Amino acid sequence: MSAQIIDGKAFAAALRERVAGVAASFEAAAGRKAGLAVVLVGEDPASQVYVRNKHKQTIACGMESFEHKLPAETSEANLLALVEQLNADPAVDGILVQLPLPSHMDEQKVIATINPDKDVDGFHVVNVGRLATGARGFVPCTPLGCVMLLKDKLGSLSGLDAVVIGRSNIVGKPMAQLLLAESCTVTVAHSRTKDLPGVVRRADIVVAAVGRPEMVKGDWLKPGATVIDVGINRVPAAEEGKTRLVGDVDFASASDVAGAITPVPGGVGPMTIAVLLRNTIVAAHRNAGVAFDETTL
Numbered sequence: 001m002s003a004q005i006i007d008g009k010a011f012a013a014a015l016r017e018r019v020a021g022v023a024a025s026f027e028a029a030a031g032r033k034a035g036l037a038v039v040l041v042g043e044d045p046a047s048q049v050y051v052r053n054k055h056k057q058t059i060a061c062g063m064e065s066f067e068h069k070l071p072a073e074t075s076e077a078n079l080l081a082l083v084e085q086l087n088a089d090p091a092v093d094g095i096l097v098q099l100p101l102p103s104h105m106d107e108q109k110v111i112a113t114i115n116p117d118k119d120v121d122g123f124h125v126v127n128v129g130r131l132a133t134g135a136r137g138f139v140p141c142t143p144l145g146c147v148m149l150l151k152d153k154l155g156s157l158s159g160l161d162a163v164v165i166g167r168s169n170i171v172g173k174p175m176a177q178l179l180l181a182e183s184c185t186v187t188v189a190h191s192r193t194k195d196l197p198g199v200v201r202r203a204d205i206v207v208a209a210v211g212r213p214e215m216v217k218g219d220w221l222k223p224g225a226t227v228i229d230v231g232i233n234r235v236p237a238a239e240e241g242k243t244r245l246v247g248d249v250d251f252a253s254a255s256d257v258a259g260a261i262t263p264v265p266g267g268v269g270p271m272t273i274a275v276l277l278r279n280t281i282v283a284a285h286r287n288a289g290v291a292f293d294e295t296t297l
């Protein structure tokens, strides 16, 4: 293995420290803590873990955490009413509805009900438009975390060739917008891309967000490329009945060719919640009209 490991867990811990410092000065200036409301519908085991971790880390950063857990059979109307209530609550600076939602709910309709200025997930079409046009808004947490890791490793990304594999609204599309804003030459590849290995081999930066375990192989990479693995896939482990977590990149072969690579777990995943806390403290300042230099986060 020759690649450097990009330690997302350590970077996320340092970001949370900075958020905690800013949260303390926000409380002193505003006379209240910043607040994050997280809504979980149903009992998806992975979502339960993510929501529990969001709650713990929000408290640890000195912010208020408002958890709302609704049964899987809750009607969409009930969920929309809760979102409206959170929109109107001055103690709530950020609102996050954990995805995926049960199949009887329209995710886009639910997201569209969140006040865009409390949409710390950055999924509302208003924030999607703001990102696309370079206006100030909220940027989805996972892609923003990936860009933070890339800039920390490479410095300026200007002029680099980037390939994003995957075109989801949550990761692929905003990732492409962010890399474009950093003056990369961006290609968005997907399941129908012809000669995917050939396309990936041109890239200085590869972001894999396709949801297919260990799909990207070492011989797809340009030597020295920086590889960001967004995949979180549970696959059977060697031991009977156990599972293990792998990314969308075949770490063993890729780390022989890449210059730097994020591991799974411990790479991009921890950045998602750290950036959520960052977006929440930014939202609190904007909504309360308290000035601070957002570039320090």
Ligand SMILES: Nc1nc2c(c(=O)[nH]1)N[C@@H](CN(C=O)c1ccc(C(=O)N[C@@H](CCC(=O)O)C(=O)O)cc1)CN2
Pocket: 050, 096, 097, 098, 099, 100, 121, 141, 142, 232, 245, 264, 265, 266, 267, 268, 269, 270, 271, 272, 273
């Ligand atoms: N409303 C949202 N829903 C979902 C989002 C999101 O950003 N907003 N992202 C994902 C889930 N997610 C946060 O919600 C998330 C995923 C992964 C991690 C993480 O720390 N992963 C660890 C491994 C954890 C494990 O063992 O399973 C890692 O990669 O090291 C945190 C948050 C979908 N839903």
